[in-house]
Amino acid sequence: MSNHHTYKKIEMVGSSLTSIEDAISNAIAECDKSVKNMDWFEVTETRGHIKNGQVAHYQVTLKIGFRIEGS
Amino acid sequence: MSNHHTYKKIEMVGSSLTSIEDAISNAIAECDKSVKNMDWFEVTETRGHIKNGQVAHYQVTLKIGFRIEGS
Amino acid sequence: MSNHHTYKKIEMVGSSLTSIEDAISNAIAECDKSVKNMDWFEVTETRGHIKNGQVAHYQVTLKIGFRIEGS
Amino acid sequence: MSNHHTYKKIEMVGSSLTSIEDAISNAIAECDKSVKNMDWFEVTETRGHIKNGQVAHYQVTLKIGFRIEGS
Amino acid sequence: MSNHHTYKKIEMVGSSLTSIEDAISNAIAECDKSVKNMDWFEVTETRGHIKNGQVAHYQVTLKIGFRIEGS
Amino acid sequence: MSNHHTYKKIEMVGSSLTSIEDAISNAIAECDKSVKNMDWFEVTETRGHIKNGQVAHYQVTLKIGFRIEGS
Amino acid sequence: MSNHHTYKKIEMVGSSLTSIEDAISNAIAECDKSVKNMDWFEVTETRGHIKNGQVAHYQVTLKIGFRIEGS
Amino acid sequence: MSNHHTYKKIEMVGSSLTSIEDAISNAIAECDKSVKNMDWFEVTETRGHIKNGQVAHYQVTLKIGFRIEGS
Amino acid sequence: MSNHHTYKKIEMVGSSLTSIEDAISNAIAECDKSVKNMDWFEVTETRGHIKNGQVAHYQVTLKIGFRIEGS
Amino acid sequence: MSNHHTYKKIEMVGSSLTSIEDAISNAIAECDKSVKNMDWFEVTETRGHIKNGQVAHYQVTLKIGFRIEGS
Amino acid sequence: MSNHHTYKKIEMVGSSLTSIEDAISNAIAECDKSVKNMDWFEVTETRGHIKNGQVAHYQVTLKIGFRIEGS
Amino acid sequence: MSNHHTYKKIEMVGSSLTSIEDAISNAIAECDKSVKNMDWFEVTETRGHIKNGQVAHYQVTLKIGFRIEGS
Numbered sequence: 001m002s003n004h005h006t007y008k009k010i011e012m013v014g015s016s017l018t019s020i021e022d023a024i025s026n027a028i029a030e031c032d033k034s035v036k037n038m039d040w041f042e043v044t045e046t047r048g049h050i051k052n053g054q055v056a057h058y059q060v061t062l063k064i065g066f067r068i069e070g071s
Numbered sequence: 072m073s074n075h076h077t078y079k080k081i082e083m084v085g086s087s088l089t090s091i092e093d094a095i096s097n098a099i100a101e102c103d104k105s106v107k108n109m110d111w112f113e114v115t116e117t118r119g120h121i122k123n124g125q126v127a128h129y130q131v132t133l134k135i136g137f138r139i140e141g142s
Numbered sequence: 143m144s145n146h147h148t149y150k151k152i153e154m155v156g157s158s159l160t161s162i163e164d165a166i167s168n169a170i171a172e173c174d175k176s177v178k179n180m181d182w183f184e185v186t187e188t189r190g191h192i193k194n195g196q197v198a199h200y201q202v203t204l205k206i207g208f209r210i211e212g213s
Numbered sequence: 214m215s216n217h218h219t220y221k222k223i224e225m226v227g228s229s230l231t232s233i234e235d236a237i238s239n240a241i242a243e244c245d246k247s248v249k250n251m252d253w254f255e256v257t258e259t260r261g262h263i264k265n266g267q268v269a270h271y272q273v274t275l276k277i278g279f280r281i282e283g284s
Numbered sequence: 285m286s287n288h289h290t291y292k293k294i295e296m297v298g299s300s301l302t303s304i305e306d307a308i309s310n311a312i313a314e315c316d317k318s319v320k321n322m323d324w325f326e327v328t329e330t331r332g333h334i335k336n337g338q339v340a341h342y343q344v345t346l347k348i349g350f351r352i353e354g355s
Numbered sequence: 356m357s358n359h360h361t362y363k364k365i366e367m368v369g370s371s372l373t374s375i376e377d378a379i380s381n382a383i384a385e386c387d388k389s390v391k392n393m394d395w396f397e398v399t400e401t402r403g404h405i406k407n408g409q410v411a412h413y414q415v416t417l418k419i420g421f422r423i424e425g426s
Numbered sequence: 427m428s429n430h431h432t433y434k435k436i437e438m439v440g441s442s443l444t445s446i447e448d449a450i451s452n453a454i455a456e457c458d459k460s461v462k463n464m465d466w467f468e469v470t471e472t473r474g475h476i477k478n479g480q481v482a483h484y485q486v487t488l489k490i491g492f493r494i495e496g497s
Numbered sequence: 498m499s500n501h502h503t504y505k506k507i508e509m510v511g512s513s514l515t516s517i518e519d520a521i522s523n524a525i526a527e528c529d530k531s532v533k534n535m536d537w538f539e540v541t542e543t544r545g546h547i548k549n550g551q552v553a554h555y556q557v558t559l560k561i562g563f564r565i566e567g568s
Numbered sequence: 569m570s571n572h573h574t575y576k577k578i579e580m581v582g583s584s585l586t587s588i589e590d591a592i593s594n595a596i597a598e599c600d601k602s603v604k605n606m607d608w609f610e611v612t613e614t615r616g617h618i619k620n621g622q623v624a625h626y627q628v629t630l631k632i633g634f635r636i637e638g639s
Numbered sequence: 640m641s642n643h644h645t646y647k648k649i650e651m652v653g654s655s656l657t658s659i660e661d662a663i664s665n666a667i668a669e670c671d672k673s674v675k676n677m678d679w680f681e682v683t684e685t686r687g688h689i690k691n692g693q694v695a696h697y698q699v700t701l702k703i704g705f706r707i708e709g710s
Numbered sequence: 711m712s713n714h715h716t717y718k719k720i721e722m723v724g725s726s727l728t729s730i731e732d733a734i735s736n737a738i739a740e741c742d743k744s745v746k747n748m749d750w751f752e753v754t755e756t757r758g759h760i761k762n763g764q765v766a767h768y769q770v771t772l773k774i775g776f777r778i779e780g781s
Numbered sequence: 782m783s784n785h786h787t788y789k790k791i792e793m794v795g796s797s798l799t800s801i802e803d804a805i806s807n808a809i810a811e812c813d814k815s816v817k818n819m820d821w822f823e824v825t826e827t828r829g830h831i832k833n834g835q836v837a838h839y840q841v842t843l844k845i846g847f848r849i850e851g852s
Contacts, residue, residue, distance in 0.1 A: 004449075004483060006456035007439035013291035013349060019092055021161050023288075024190075025197055030290035030355050032195030041197075043188040046114040048095075050135070053103030055096055055112075057288060064192070065439060071456050075236075075270060077243035078226035084362035084420060090163050094359075101361035101426050117185040119166075121206070124174030126167060126183075128359060136226060142243050146520075146554060148527035149510035155575035155633060165572075172574035172639050199572060207510065213527050217378075217412060219385035220368035232305050234658055237687075238694055245692030254694075256685040259327040261308075263348070266316030268309055268325075277689070278368060284385050297433035297491060303660050307430075314432035314497050330682040332663075334703070337671030339664055339680075341430060374731055376516050379545075380552055387550030396552075398543040401753040403734075405774070408742030410735055410751075419547070445589055447800050450829075451836055458834030467836075469827040472611040474592075476632070479600030481593055481609075490831070501591075501625060503598035504581035518729050521758075522765055529763030538765075540756040561760070562581065568598050587802050614824040616805075618845070621813030623806055623822075643804075643838060645811035646794035652717035652775065662714075669716035669781050696714060704794060710811050723788035723846060733785075740787035740852050767785060 006071040007039065009063045016058050020046060023060040037067040077142040078110065080134045087129050091117060094131040108138040148213040149181065151205045158200050162188060165202040179209040219284040220252065222276045229271050233259060236273040250280040290355040291323065293347045300342050304330060307344040321351040361426040362394065364418045371413050375401060378415040392422040432497040433465065435489045442484050446472060449486040463493040503568040504536065506560045513555050517543060520557040534564040574639040575607065577631045584626050588614060591628040605635040645710040646678065648702045655697050659685060662699040676706040716781040717749065719773045726768050730756060733770040747777040787852040788820065790844045797839050801827060804841040818848040 014027025024041065031038060045061035085098025095112065102109060116132035156169025166183065173180060187203035227240025237254065244251060258274035298311025308325065315322060329345035369382025379396065386393060400416035440453025450467065457464060471487035511524025521538065528535060542558035582595025592609065599606060613629035653666025663680065670677060684700035724737025734751065741748060755771035795808025805822065812819060826842035 003443055004441040004452055006441070006453050009437040009439065009487070011293040011295075011347070011437075013293065015288040015290070017287055021197075021200075026288055027290050028192060028195065028197060030352055038192040038195060040191050041189060047112060049111050050099060050109040053099065053109060055092075055099060058092075061293070063437070068456055074230055075228040075239055077228070077240050080224040080226065080274070082224075082364040082366075082418070084364065086359045086361070088358055097359055098361050101423055118183060120182050121170060121180040124170065124180060126163075126170060129163075132364070134224070139243055145514055146512045146523055148512070148524050151508040151510065151558070153508075153577040153579075153631070155577065157572040157574070159571055168572055169574050172636055203577070205508070210527055216372055217370045217381055219370070219382050222366040222368065222416070224366075234694075234697075241689060241692065241694060251689040251692060253688050254686060260325060262324050263312060263322040266312065266322060268305075268312060271305075276366070281385055295435040295437075295489070297435065299430045299432070301429055310430055311432050314494055331680060333679050334667060334677040337667065337677060339660075339667060342660075345435070376552075376555075383547060383550065383552060393547040393550060395546050396544060402751060404750050405738060405748040408738065408748060410731075410738060413731075447836075447839075454831060454834065454836060464831040464834060466830050467828060473609060475608050476596060476606040479596065479606060481589075481596060484589075500585055501583040501594055503583070503595050506579040506581065506629070508579075518765075518768075525760060525763065525765060535760040535763060537759050538757060560579070565598055615822060617821050618809060618819040621809065621819060623802075623809060626802075642798055643796040643807055645796070645808050648792040648794065648842070650719040650721075650773070650792075652719065654714040654716070656713055665714055666716050669778055700719070702792070707811055721790040721792075721844070723790065725785045725787070727784055736785055737787050740849055771790070 002071065006068045007065045008068055009065045010035070011044070011061065011063050013059055013061045015060075017056075020058050020060055023058045024062060027060065027062055028064065031064055035064070035066050036069055038064055039067055040065045073142065077139045078136045079139055080136045081106070082115070082132060082134050084130055084132045086131075088127075091129050091131055094129045095133060098131065098133055099135065102135055106135070106137050107140055109135055110138055111136045144213065148210045149207045150210055151207045152177070153186070153203065153205050155201055155203045157202075159198075162200050162202055165200045166204060169202065169204055170206065173206055177206070177208050178211055180206055181209055182207045215284065219281045220278045221281055222278045223248070224257070224274065224276050226272055226274045228273075230269075233271050233273055236271045237275060240273065240275055241277065244277055248277070248279055249282055251277055252280055253278045286355065290352045291349045292352055293349045294319070295328070295345065295347050297343055297345045299344075301340075304342050304344055307342045308346060311344065311346055312348065315348055319348070319350055320353055322348055323351055324349045357426065361423045362420045363423055364420045365390070366399070366416065366418050368414055368416045370415075372411075375413050375415055378413045379417060382415065382417055383419065386419055390419070390421055391424055393419055394422055395420045428497065432494045433491045434494055435491045436461070437470070437487065437489050439485055439487045441486075443482075446484050446486055449484045450488060453486065453488055454490065457490055461490070461492050462495055464490055465493055466491045499568065503565045504562045505565055506562045507532070508541070508558060508560050510556055510558045512557075514553075517555050517557055520555045521559060524557065524559055525561065528561055532561070532563055533566055535561055536564055537562045570639065574636045575633045576636060577633045578603070579612070579629065579631050581627055581629045583628075585624075588626050588628055591626045592630060595628065595630055596632065599632055603632070603634050604637055606632055607635055608633045641710065645707045646704045647707055648704045649674070650683070650700065650702050652698055652700045654699075656695075659697050659699055662697045663701060666699065666701055667703065670703055674703070674705050675708055677703055678706055679704045712781065716778045717775045718778055719775045720745070721754070721771065721773050723769055723771045725770075727766075730768050730770055733768045734772060737770065737772055738774065741774055745774070745776055746779055748774055749777055750775045783852065787849045788846045789849055790846045791816070792825070792842065792844050794840055794842045796841075798837075801839050801841055804839045805843060808841065808843055809845065812845055816845070816847050817850055819845055820848055821846045
């Protein structure tokens with residue numbers, strides 16, 4: 001067995017009508033459909049759209065790190 | 072009709088007793104009194120004041136982009 | 143009495159199972175046990191761990207500024 | 214007469230179907246309708262939209278500096 | 285139908301003998317062969333090679349955002 | 356009365372023949388002619404022109420924050 | 427044959443018990459199992475874990491650039 | 498005797514009614530009451546408060562490096 | 569038992585005659601004399617002194633994160 | 640023959656009445672009069688002057704890398 | 711006569727016992743001995759040494775831009 | 782004798798088949814052929830080329846500071 005791991009980081013943008021945390025969760029839930037071994041996330045950008053003078057939805061860019069299967 | 076738009080970005084600081092999202096909403100609501108065509112926002116700074124060992128209020132700096140009327 | 147104050151900034155990482163705001167509060171509450179005169183905070187990093195395809199906890203790095211006692 | 218000037222910088226986003234330079238010109242032309250004494254610009258962001266696998270338009274964010282009238 | 289979308293951002297380097305815009309187009313055209321739903325790009329780096337005292341080709345790094353199919 | 360305030364930040368460039376502090380003061384004094392409730396400033400850039408091998412004048416870019424009247 | 431190439435950059439985290447260079451090599455070796463035409467790398471972050479008051483392992487984040495097959 | 502030294506960097510905010518240099522000196526003078534072997538400083542932020550349309554005081558954030566006693 | 573931890577980050581500069589890794593180890597070893605529960609480090613700056621046209625020693629600035637005892 | 644090369648990077652500002660690419664070419668052409676072995680460039684800043692509400696000229700700052708003769 | 715100029719930027723560190731402005735002047739005065747056509751400067755770093763609990767001297771890093779003779 | 786010094790910083794890229802430290806040394810050794818009074822270096826970029834799935838060589842960009850002769 002190897003004494004070290006290798007990870008990959010991918011960059012996702014999650015969105016939500018309600019909160020920053022929900023936008024993060026949505027991005028992670030979407031990744032969970034195809035990515036194994038997700039380990040951590042880092043928020044790199046928080047923004048959103050405005051409609052009728054109100055936040056229409058939040059858009060949070062995050063990097064998601066996951067261990068390469070078998071490493 | 073023009074085939075392109077021009078936008079202006081202004082920098083606001085919203086504050087709130089309760090949450091980061093609420094501070095964002097407060098800044099946008101205040102702008103809505105005088106700015107038309109607001110389209111998106113970008114958070115550039117999240118901070119706040121502390122009183123009696125607790126968050127007294129959140130202060131969120133955001134850039135708000137809006138389309139120049141007529142462009 | 144001096145006509146100026148001096149502040150120190152320390153860097154903390156708070157964590158929470160539930161939200162970014164809660165992670166901020168947890169870091170400040172922990173500091174409150176040993177630091178007097180806390181005045182403001184600045185978020186410098188937002189990240190977290192993922193377990194079973196969901197956010198396990200948020201980790202928020204913040205700088206906390208406090209007035210040096212007697213300054 | 215004063216021996217110094219004061220300038221203001223505003224942040225605009227110009228767009229264009231054809232080029233980065235054209236997006237810059239469009240933002241400046243729009244400002245020229247209401248701003249006097251424009252003196253320089255600084256590009257801070259270059260991005261754009263994609264449609265049907267092609268650049269639909271360029272979006273260039275620039276800061277525009279102009280001398281305050283009378284300063 | 286979901287009330288939110290999730291996007292992925294990938295980082296590409298396009299090159300061109302003639303212009304920055306052409307390097308951007310080349311990167312997007314290459315992605316178009318395998319990526320659906322491309323929505324926007326962000327330029328993060330502009331550089332190039334020099335040969336015989338002249339620009340040999342431009343190299344433009346850009347992030348390309350696309351909606352995750354089905355999200 | 357509202358339990359929160361909203362602030363706007365504008366970006367100015369002050370100049371001076373003599374010092375960085377004087378350039379800051381000149382920018383603030385110019386703003387004071389038209390802006391109410393100025394509260395704080397943040398220096399973002401310090402530069403200047405050189406003539407005959409000497410500093411001709413300092414140019415200091417600063418963001419000025421002020422409370423939105425009525426907020 | 428095309429007169430230009432397109433590259434993709436991916437972000438990896440390699441780790442090692444012994445050195446920064448070894449962590450870089452481990453990340454590249456792992457990628458080599460599935461990625462062709464790797465051309466260059468850029469270190470973006472150097473960190474690591476501490477155990478018992480000593481470096482337990484180094485973690486180096488690097489972007490790896492490779493030519494898109496056929497471009 | 499060791500052939501190498503270890504330093505710690507702390508982050509302070511000094512303030513002054515009169516100048517940036519004075520704010521730096523005030524922060525260092527305050528540290529001098531409790532910190533030995535101070536060796537260098539690095540300015541990381543220059544800002545201040547405005548009152549009645551004038552600089553009320555300068556606030557300069559600086560990192561102060563000092564050698565760990567005995568290292 | 570709490571379901572969350574709080575960490576503090578301190579900034580150290582380690583030095584070494586021989587390598588970057590050794591400078592990191594020296595800083596951590598020095599901290600180990602007074603800091604418990606050290607968990608991770610992040611390199612923020614790599615520099616050094618030159619003497620007689622050769623590297624005299626490496627100086628590596630790193631942030632060290634440790635769990636607050638009892639949190 | 641050495642198995643490694645050493646490069647120097649210099650920072651130039653090229654200007655042009657017509658385009659960003661032309662400003663880059665002008666800077667490189669000027670360097671070509673005195674610098675050998677120019678190998679690559681990196682754009683670090685794009686700005687320009689405005690006259691009569693139009694771009695008067697583009698100013699592009701670029702770093703130019705060249706191999707040290709004999710290395 | 712050419713309709714455009716080319717500039718070079720060099721990076722200097724000036725020092726002074728008394729002020730930031732004096733450190734800037736000292737760097738420019740030193741350059742003036744060998745560099746013609748100096749046009750502007752940009753401060754990129756402000757730091758200094760501490761001796762006996764006081765600022766021993768200021769060190770200001772600045773980029774100096776000058777027109778290439780004949781361009 | 783002057784009570785202050787002036788320094789110049791130049792930017793070099795050293796390369797090595799074996800390590801980051803060796804790339805730094807190679808850049809400094811090359812400079813030593815023509816530059817006097819070298820005093821310190823600052824690493825600004827670490828990258829390298831990949832061949833056959835392995836690091837072919839490291840490329841380290843560093844700024845080298847040296848005292849201006851006679852200052």
